Amino acid sequence: MKNSITAKFFLIIVFLFLLNINNSTVIFAQGPIIEVVELEQLNLRNMQPEIMYSQYALLTLGYLPAALNYYLTIGIERPGNGTFSMVIQNMLLPSAEYMAEFQYLSMRISLLQLGVTNGVQLPPGTFLRVYIHMDSSPMLFPSSLNFYREFNPLPTYGDDDSEGIDSPVPSEEPMITQNTPGEDFTAVSKLNYRGCRVPNVDLDDSAYPDNETYAGDKNACGPASAANSMAWLLDVYKSDLHLEMSVRDILTELSGYMKRERNSGVTLNQFIQGKLDFIKAKKLPIKVKFQSADTTGNIFSSDGSTYAENKNGTNKYPTWDWIKAELDSGEDVEAHYYWWDGEKWRGHAVVLTGYDETSGGKKTLKYKHDRKQGASGGLQQEPANILVDDYGRLVFYNNGHRKYIRHVVSESPGDPYTPVEMSYFSAKIISNKVELVWKTITETNNRGFGIEKSTDKISFNTIGFVNGKGTSSNPQIYNYTDINISGSKVFYYRLKQVDFDGTFEYSQSIEVRNNLPGEYNLLQNFPNPFNPTTTINFSLPVKSFVTLKVYNAIGNEIAVLVNEEKPAGFHEVVFNAFGISNGVYYYRLQTGDYSVIKKMILLK
Numbered sequence: 001m002k003n004s005i006t007a008k009f010f011l012i013i014v015f016l017f018l019l020n021i022n023n024s025t026v027i028f029a030q031g032p033i034i035e036v037v038e039l040e041q042l043n044l045r046n047m048q049p050e051i052m053y054s055q056y057a058l059l060t061l062g063y064l065p066a067a068l069n070y071y072l073t074i075g076i077e078r079p080g081n082g083t084f085s086m087v088i089q090n091m092l093l094p095s096a097e098y099m100a101e102f103q104y105l106s107m108r109i110s111l112l113q114l115g116v117t118n119g120v121q122l123p124p125g126t127f128l129r130v131y132i133h134m135d136s137s138p139m140l141f142p143s144s145l146n147f148y149r150e151f152n153p154l155p156t157y158g159d160d161d162s163e164g165i166d167s168p169v170p171s172e173e174p175m176i177t178q179n180t181p182g183e184d185f186t187a188v189s190k191l192n193y194r195g196c197r198v199p200n201v202d203l204d205d206s207a208y209p210d211n212e213t214y215a216g217d218k219n220a221c222g223p224a225s226a227a228n229s230m231a232w233l234l235d236v237y238k239s240d241l242h243l244e245m246s247v248r249d250i251l252t253e254l255s256g257y258m259k260r261e262r263n264s265g266v267t268l269n270q271f272i273q274g275k276l277d278f279i280k281a282k283k284l285p286i287k288v289k290f291q292s293a294d295t296t297g298n299i300f301s302s303d304g305s306t307y308a309e310n311k312n313g314t315n316k317y318p319t320w321d322w323i324k325a326e327l328d329s330g331e332d333v334e335a336h337y338y339w340w341d342g343e344k345w346r347g348h349a350v351v352l353t354g355y356d357e358t359s360g361g362k363k364t365l366k367y368k369h370d371r372k373q374g375a376s377g378g379l380q381q382e383p384a385n386i387l388v389d390d391y392g393r394l395v396f397y398n399n400g401h402r403k404y405i406r407h408v409v410s411e412s413p414g415d416p417y418t419p420v421e422m423s424y425f426s427a428k429i430i431s432n433k434v435e436l437v438w439k440t441i442t443e444t445n446n447r448g449f450g451i452e453k454s455t456d457k458i459s460f461n462t463i464g465f466v467n468g469k470g471t472s473s474n475p476q477i478y479n480y481t482d483i484n485i486s487g488s489k490v491f492y493y494r495l496k497q498v499d500f501d502g503t504f505e506y507s508q509s510i511e512v513r514n515n516l517p518g519e520y521n522l523l524q525n526f527p528n529p530f531n532p533t534t535t536i537n538f539s540l541p542v543k544s545f546v547t548l549k550v551y552n553a554i555g556n557e558i559a560v561l562v563n564e565e566k567p568a569g570f571h572e573v574v575f576n577a578f579g580i581s582n583g584v585y586y587y588r589l590q591t592g593d594y595s596v597i598k599k600m601i602l603l604k
Contacts, residue, residue: 031134032093033064034072037104038156041111041122045161048342053121053157059087060106060380065096069188071138074107075131078114085113090138091383092188092356092364099195105366106380108398122155138185138358162371162378164221164265165336165347167294167407175340176402178389186360192327193354193366195381198232200351200368201247204376205263214252215260218373222266223258225349226275226409227251228368229332232351233286233411236330240413243282254278265347268292268336268407269299272308275409276301279416287414289326291318292407298417298444304503306416307444308409317392318408320363324355326410335367336407337396347406353381363387365396418505419444420468420497423475427493427512432569434482434512436493443472450496450504451480455488457509468497486542486568489514516568517541522589522596525575529603532577536561536587542568544591550575551586558585577602 037060044051059074074088087109116122133139201224203217210216227250234241245253258266258274266274272290279286280301288308290299293316298307311322318335326333333352338345350369357363363386372378385398393404423439436451446468452460463484469476485491491514495507517539525534536548548562558580561573575587582604588597 031068031070031136032066034061034132034134035063036061036130036132039128040156040158041116042108042158042160045159046163046339046341046346048344051118053116053119055110055112055116055118055120057109057111057122057155058106058158058160058380059109060104062102062104063093064102065094065099067096068136069093069095069191070134070136073133073139075133076109076114077129077131079127079129081115083114085110089183090185092191093134094191094193094195094354094356098191098193098354099197101196103195104381106382108382121157124155126155128155138187140185158372158378159374160371162221162348162369162373163346164219164373165267165271165338165349165407166265167267167269167336167347169338169345169347169406173345174391176389176393176395176404178387178395178397180397181362181387184358184360184362186358186362188356189359190324191354191356192324193356194232194327195353195366197235198351198353198368199228199247200370200379200381201227201251202376202379203370203373205374207376210262213256215255216263218263219265220251220255220260220373221349221369222271223251223254223260223274224370225334225351226254226271228351229334229411230254230275230278233332233413237413241284241286243284250278257281268294271336271349272299272409273302275411276306276308276416277303280306285413285415286411287416288409288411289331290407290409291315291322293317294406300419300503304419304499304501305505306418309417315392318394318405319392320386320388320394323352323365323394323408324357326408327352327355329412331410331412333408333410335365335405336409337403337405339403348403419499419503420446420505422507425495425507425510427510429485429512429515432483432485432516432567434485434491434493436480436482438478438495438507440469440472440476440478443469443476445471445499445501447498447500449478450498451482452494452496453482454492454494454509455490457492457511460492460494462496470500483567484543485512485514486516486540489516517570520544520589520591520594520596522587522598524598525587525600529601530577531602531604532580533574534577534600535572535574537570537572538589539570540566540568540591544568546571546589546591548573548587548589551588553584553586561587 040058042054042056044054070093071090075086077084205217208217227247231247257277258270289311290308291311298310300307336349338347350367352367354366364383366383368381370378384396387395387397389395396403420443421441423441425438427436448468449466450462451464453463454460466478491512492509494509498504521539523537525536546562546566550559585600586597
């Protein structure tokens with residue numbers, strides 16, 4: 001009864017206000033240009049058993065954004081059986097401020113209220129009426145219709161077979177049972193939208209099948225979503241990132257780096273590790289982050305030299321706030337969502353194109369993907385309403401079988417994360433020794449640092465080792481002292497950072513200029529004459545055993561000032577002649593084959 005009244009309400013408004021509106025495209029006075037494109041009843045081939053002619057359809061429409069945000073409500077009537085369904089209510093169409101180009105959105109809708117159940121085909125040529133209402137603010141119930149279009153969409157029929165993420169889901173993973181929340185009629189208070197600027201590579205296994213060098217387009221949603229987001233990042237940050245490759249070529253290479261088997265999906269580890277290896281191979285300054293229900297630590301590149309940083313914190317599942325923050329910060333973001341097919345969990349990867357959130361808490365994500373990987377033509381951008389269930393999972397609740405987000409991966413320009421993120425590494429000579437000091441920002445599985453030294457910047461020798469802090473998110477300061485700085489005018493130092501699993505990475509080398517004396521030398525004491533103390537300076541070009549003794553005029557030993565090994569460098573000794581009578585004295589420096597004597601006068 002309610003559906004019939006609703007349908008009549010729409011019809012009355014239509015004939016009163018918009019009897020002569022064009023039937024294909026309408027330009028609102030100040031709103032977007034709207035065009036309904038297609039209604040496609042879906043075959044759910046990603047369920048067990050497969051559902052041919054399901055109760056779900058894909059309604060695709062295009063619009064040219066207006067100067068303001070608009071809210072879209074869509075109702076569909078099936079006059080043949082007197083049924084009506086409000087399929088979309090108060091969906092935000094972002095303004096031209098976010099994206100001024102023509103946009104397409106594909107919305108999964110239920111045909112149940114139109115008399116279509118699973119296994120029942122919507123007959124070809126079915127006569128439908130579509131009602132579209134738009135306003136600059138959300139409405140509890142449309143009070144007027146800006147646009148009415150009656151059209152016969154000649155329903156088409158298509159497959160929804162998208163999957164391609166193989167990360168296993170634990171057997172104890174709870175089913176999705178959360179109730180759908182009630183309608184929220186508050187206005188959007190936060191949003192971010194990048195829409196059609198994000199590319200969407202067309203997966204077509206008939207054109208790109210598996211072969212000896214490529215695993216094929218079937219189940220390639222992992223590398224496809226990564227390629228889409230990578231291409232967007234390269235486009236937006238042209239001044240920082242330089243790589244001339246098509247999205248298709250990026251997809252093909254990423255598939256190889258992810259080590260896909262033929263016609264197979266990828267695990268989260270394959271997905272991230274392949275992305276890290278691609279970034280390193282292309283020498284791109286890109287850092288990778290993620291949240292995951294499966295992994296508590298970081299994920300490393302295949303050679304261990306870089307890693308993707310785990311941002312889970314205390315959360316088991318990816319969070320709404322983190323996704324928003326990444327999109328707001330200009331990151332490219334991919335999400336991996338899962339659904340129960342009746343027998344097992346299946347996964348699919350998509351690239352996010354935006355979000356919006358109302359003041360009442362209603363959450364919506366928009367994403368791009370290819371739902372039909374076996375042939376061309378499955379590209380779409382979809383909105384998905386999100387609820388946070390009792391387990392903390394982000395659940396899609398408005399587009400067919402329920403799904404939840406298990407992994408989120410993001411990238412942005414910046415130096416890739418390395419197992420130890422170094423803040424600085426410095427060296428200076430202090431008292432004939434080289435003091436090395438370095439600081440880390442974060443450490444992951446850090447066993448420690450080998451200290452390596454060279455005189456030609458080519459051949460390095462290990463001179464010491466300093467233990468690391470393992471895994472730490474706090475800054476750490478380290479130091480090492482090299483006391484052997486003779487034999488060269490210049491030295492080079494570098495750090496060999498070693499993980500507990502044996503992987504290692506070298507720091508940049510730093511140069512130290514050695515100002516050590518080039519020869520042995522004994523200087524005249526000062527002051528001279530003196531009373532009762534004087535300073536004697538001498539220099540050593542290399543580490544040496546040194547004796548420095550004082551004699552009287554007839555050759556008797558008066559004092560031993562030095563009798564030990566000394567490092568190369570400049571040295572000084574103070575001679576105190578308290579208790580010794582006036583006169584001429586001699587001091588002698590001897591080291592190895594070098595010996596020299598000088599005269600001094602004590603005058604009291």
